[in-house]
Structures are given as C-alpha cells and as structure tokens.
Amino acid sequence: MTAYLIKGVSVLGGDPTDLLIRDGVVAETGPGLTAPDATVVDATGLVALPGLVDLHTHLREPGREDAETVESGSRAAALGGYTAVCAMANTSPVADTAGVVEQVWRLGREAGLVDVQPIGAVTVGLAGERLAELGAMADSAARVRIFSDDGHCVADPKLMRRALEYVKAFDGIIAQHAEEPRLTEGAQMHEGEVSTRLGLTGWPAVAEEAIIARDVLLTEHVGGRLHVCHVSTAGSVEVLRQAKARGVRVTAEVTPHHLLLTDAKAESYDPVYKVNPPLRTATDIAALRAALVEGVIDIIATDHAPHAVEDKECEWAYARPGMLGLETALSIALDVLGPEWDLIAERMSRTPARIAGLDGHGLDPAPGVPANLTLVDPAARRVIEPAELASRSRNTPYARMTLPGRIVATFLRGEPTVLDGKALK
Numbered sequence: 001m002t003a004y005l006i007k008g009v010s011v012l013g014g015d016p017t018d019l020l021i022r023d024g025v026v027a028e029t030g031p032g033l034t035a036p037d038a039t040v041v042d043a044t045g046l047v048a049l050p051g052l053v054d055l056h057t058h059l060r061e062p063g064r065e066d067a068e069t070v071e072s073g074s075r076a077a078a079l080g081g082y083t084a085v086c087a088m089a090n091t092s093p094v095a096d097t098a099g100v101v102e103q104v105w106r107l108g109r110e111a112g113l114v115d116v117q118p119i120g121a122v123t124v125g126l127a128g129e130r131l132a133e134l135g136a137m138a139d140s141a142a143r144v145r146i147f148s149d150d151g152h153c154v155a156d157p158k159l160m161r162r163a164l165e166y167v168k169a170f171d172g173i174i175a176q177h178a179e180e181p182r183l184t185e186g187a188q189m190h191e192g193e194v195s196t197r198l199g200l201t202g203w204p205a206v207a208e209e210a211i212i213a214r215d216v217l218l219t220e221h222v223g224g225r226l227h228v229c230h231v232s233t234a235g236s237v238e239v240l241r242q243a244k245a246r247g248v249r250v251t252a253e254v255t256p257h258h259l260l261l262t263d264a265k266a267e268s269y270d271p272v273y274k275v276n277p278p279l280r281t282a283t284d285i286a287a288l289r290a291a292l293v294e295g296v297i298d299i300i301a302t303d304h305a306p307h308a309v310e311d312k313e314c315e316w317a318y319a320r321p322g323m324l325g326l327e328t329a330l331s332i333a334l335d336v337l338g339p340e341w342d343l344i345a346e347r348m349s350r351t352p353a354r355i356a357g358l359d360g361h362g363l364d365p366a367p368g369v370p371a372n373l374t375l376v377d378p379a380a381r382r383v384i385e386p387a388e389l390a391s392r393s394r395n396t397p398y399a400r401m402t403l404p405g406r407i408v409a410t411f412l413r414g415e416p417t418v419l420d421g422k423a424l425k
C-alpha cells in the first residue's frame with residue numbers, strides 16, 4: 001500500500017496541517033510532517049472532510065444499465081466526495097431477495113470506488129402486498145439493515161406495521177417514500193399556484209405529511225425505527241419536530257434539489273425538473289433549510305436518480321421523475337449552508353454513516369481512523385456541463401449553472417479514488 005502525505009490541509013476549516021495516511025488509516029496528523037516514502041499531495045487551500053455518505057442512491061443495476069451501473073454510479077459518487085452510498089432497491093429485478101442484494105454488494109466491491117451498501121425492498125416486487133425476505137437479506141453477505149420500497153410508498157398500514165416490527169430483531173430501519181397514493185393519482189407536480197396556472201395535476205403536500213404522521217405513530221406504537229426519505233414540505237417538518245420531541249426513533253433526509261429549486265421550474269415544461277416528491281415552494285425551502293440546521297432533518301441525501309435520455313427528453317407527462325445528485329450535492333450544500341464545515345460533515349457524513357451503521361465511515365480524520373476522506377477546494381467555482389458528468393445519465397437540473405466548490409481528491413481506506421479532480425478507475 002502506498003503512503004500519502006497530505007500537506008497544508010484544513011481539517012473541517014481548522015488551521016492548515018498535514019495528514020499522513022498509511023496502511024489504510026490516518027497514521028499521524030500535525031504541521032510539518034515528513035515521510036520520505038509517501039506520495040505528497042499539496043492540499044494548500046483545501047478542506048478535508050470525512051468521506052461523504054449517501055443514504056439514498058439509485059444505481060439502476062441490475063436492469064437499467066443504460067441509465068447507470070454500480071460502477072458508473074460509484075465513480076460519480078467518488079467524484080462527488082462520497083466514500084459510501086446506500087443503493088436503493090427499485091432495480092429490475094427488484095432487490096427483494098438475498099441474491100439480488102448480494103449481487104449489488106459484490107458489484108460495488110468489484111468497482112472498488114465507494115462502499116456500496118444495498119438497501120432491500122420492504123415488499124415483494126415493491127408491489128406493497130406482502131413482505132419481502134427481510135431476514136434473509138439481513139443475514140446475507142450484504143448485511144442489509146435498511147429496507148425501502150422507495151419509488152413507491154408502503155401504503156398499507158398493516159404491512160408497514162409488520163415491517164417495522166419485523167426488522168426490530170436486528171435493529172433494522174424502514175425508509176419510507178411518504179406518498180399517499182390515492183392523493184397523488186395522476187400527479188405531475190406540486191399542487192399549488194403554479195400547477196393551477198399550468199393546468200397540471202397537483203401532488204399535494206398533505207399526501208406526504210399524512211403518511212409521515214401515520215408512520216411516526218406506528219413507529220412509536222411498535223417501538224421501531226423509521227427513516228423518512230426526501231422530506232419536501234414545511235408541514236412534514238412540523239410532524240417530524242413533534243415526533244422527535246416525543247422521542248420517536250425517526251430520522252429524516254432532505255435532497256439538495258429540495259433545498260434549492262422551486263416548483264416555478266415547471267413553468268419551463270422541461271422534464272429535467274420532474275421529480276418525486278415534486279419541487280415545492282420557497283416557503284417549504286425555507287422550512288427545510290431551517291430544519292436541516294436545527295437537526296429536525298438529520299441528513300442531506302441525494303436521491304441520485306439517473307434516467308436514460310428517452311425517459312427524460314419527452315413530454316412532461318411521460319417523463320420519469322428523478323434527477324442526478326451525486327456529483328453536485330456538496331456544491332449545493334455549500335451554496336445553501338455556506339462554508340459551515342462541521343454542519344456539512346454532520347449532515348452529509350457522520351449522521352448518515354451512523355444511521356446506516358457503516359463502520360469506518362463518517363469519522364473525522366484523526367490518528368488510527370480509517371482514511372475515508374475527501375478534499376474540497378472551497379474557493380473553486382465550476383460550470384456544470386452534463387456531458388462531463390461521470391454518471392451514464394445526463395438529467396442534472398444544474399446544467400450550465402456555476403456552483404461553488406470542487407472535489408479535488410477522495411480516499412477510500414487510504415487509497416485515492418479521485419486525485420486532481422479525476423477518478424482513478
């Protein structure tokens with residue numbers, strides 16, 4: 001294994017120092033380190049963060065390798081500063097058996113760019129009718145601890161209750177896509193002023209809030225663990241605030257796009273802005289940002305949702321919902337939160353690693369800690385060019401926008417996956 005000496009780096013915004021990485025761990029920290037055998041990385045002006053951890057990534061393999069593969073998504077993740085991602089189960093076939101989750105897990109190991117932790121489906125085929133083999137997935141080599149039908153809501157309350165109860169045996173989590181399906185039939189965008197003007201069927205905020213309210217009560221009742229995917233409304237924040245105040249074991253995520261973009265984007269009729277849950281209003285954005293700072297929302301998760309050109313560059317009504325996120329998330333966080341490095345590390349690395357139980361991730365660089373870290377140039381500004389993204393898909397909502405921050409290097413267990421802003425594999 002090569003040793004790396006990172007010179008002049010600011011750890012989480014602190015004074016410049018050096019980090020010596022050897023045998024996969026941070027061996028030493030402090031100014032003026034020397035190590036003749038080490039490769040020197042000049043990190044003047046760069047900030048070191050614990051490697052980012054994404055709790056919500058769609059890698060599309062197996063089934064839609066034209067949109068993304070475990071390898072291409074892993075590369076996009078590493079370039080975005082991530083060292084671990086949790087892969088959602090809505091693949092084809094669905095990740096609802098030990099066989100499929102082990103396949104995704106193995107593909108992640110082979111790609112070797114980030115740790116890929118599969119999420120298992122809650123119900124067979126995401127159909128919402130009967131529980132999948134949750135125990136077999138938990139016992140598999142992939143050691144699944146988070147289960148989600150994301151893309152679909154586990155709408156049946158009895159099934160949701162059973163799922164929450166079942167995974168308690170191994171302290172598992174049910175991650176809910178909160179969308180009451182009867183309230184969103186035919187929905188195309190957020191229900192509000194803009195949808196009325198455009199004549200598009202609305203997806204009301206209450207469709208999300210009603211499910212979160214139900215699920216925190218169910219979670220409280222059975223003493224389980226709930227994670228709420230992509231929270232998008234001010235009302236949801238209030239439901240979560242109350243649940244947390246009562247001590248319910250619930251965590252929640254917000255996506256970068258729900259922190260930045262509003263439903264006014266739909267006025268362009270450009271399906272790149274079609275996403276589930278839909279882009280909401282400026283009032284919602286303000287509430288989500290405040291909740292993220294306060295900790296009512298625990299983490300930023302990308303909901304990286306690559307889609308092939310034919311599924312996005314078509315009429316709005318026929319387009320699939322979802323947008324890319326891995327390669328731009330840190331920039332959006334910087335834009336929204338400012339250079340609040342400790343908060344960014346908390347919401348994008350430490351807390352997601354803790355929720356997912358990913359040992360060795362989410363730890364600040366210190367002697368003895370596995371060297372999973374990323375180096376950011378906070379002064380850089382970059383123009384997002386879709387053709388330059390490592391993802392196989394092009395559906396970024398930030399095309400040609402200038403965003404702050406650039407990932408210069410990412411290390412996974414002491415080996416660089418990204419150097420000089422370029423993926424090494």
Ligand SMILES: NC(=O)N[C@@H](CC(=O)O)C(=O)O
Pocket residue numbers: 058090150151152177274275276277303305306320321322323
């Ligand atoms: N977030 C999205 O808009 N899309 C997700 C699934 C989903 O949550 O609908 C996808 O898999 O494409």
